[in-house]
Amino acid sequence: xxxxxxxxxxxxxxxxxxxxxxxxxxxxxxxxxxxxxxxxxxxx
Numbered sequence: 792x793x794x795x796x797x798x799x800x801x802x803x804x805x806x807x808x809x810x811x812x813x814x815x816x817x818x819x820x821x822x823x824x825x826x827x828x829x830x831x832x833x834x835x
Contacts, residue, residue, distance in 0.1 A: 806815045808826035815826050825833070 806817055807813065808815055808829055809824045810829040811826065813826050813828070815823070817823065823830070
């Protein structure tokens, strides 16, 4: 039996930054792989 889409998205692991490993709070349509802190360091 197929899992409902809602259940699928609830069971996804928390996204982590690829640079520092911090957990990221993201919007549903975000494709970022680095957190805001690492992105701001990149611009400096």
